[in-house]
Amino acid sequence: MTFELLLNDNINIENVKTFTMEEVARHRTIDDMWMVIDGLVYDFTNWNLHPVGNKILLKVAGTDATKAYRKSHSKIKISDEIQEKYLIGYISN
Numbered sequence: 402m403t404f405e406l407l408l409n410d411n412i413n414i415e416n417v418k419t420f421t422m423e424e425v426a427r428h429r430t431i432d433d434m435w436m437v438i439d440g441l442v443y444d445f446t447n448w449n450l451h452p453v454g455n456k457i458l459l460k461v462a463g464t465d466a467t468k469a470y471r472k473s474h475s476k477i478k479i480s481d482e483i484q485e486k487y488l489i490g491y492i493s494n
């Protein structure tokens with residue numbers, strides 16, 4: 402599955418930047434929390450509404466959280482709302 406398939410239709414790819422995993426890894430604190438799910442980079446620093454809290458998110462901050470996400474969620478695609486607010490880019494090496 403490519404990131405294009407997981408990017409929702411309403412998101413304009415031209416506004417989305419590219420990052421490396423090294424850049425993502427620099428953002429792994431509660432005040433600066435990025436992560437990757439399916440090749441897409443999210444900045445969840447200001448997302449305070451994760452249903453089971455944000456401490457769990459901190460465990461995978463700065464990493465590829467795809468496996469951790471799949472383990473606890475059945476939904477494949479991340480919702481429009483989350484992508485609109487928190488998607489900042491995608492991984493390119």
Ligand code: HEM
Nearest residue numbers: 452453457458461466469470473474475476478479480483
């Ligand atoms: C550790 C890594 C985790 C990550 C990266 C993560 C990430 C996310 C994301 C991005 C969403 C929004 C999905 C959407 O709106 O499309 C979400 C929702 C949710 N998460 Fe997590 N989560 C994690 C762990 C967990 C765990 C351990 C649980 C519960 C045992 C959990 C329960 C939920 C629930 C109930 C929702 C709302 C319903 C849903 O979208 O599935 N999450 N999570």
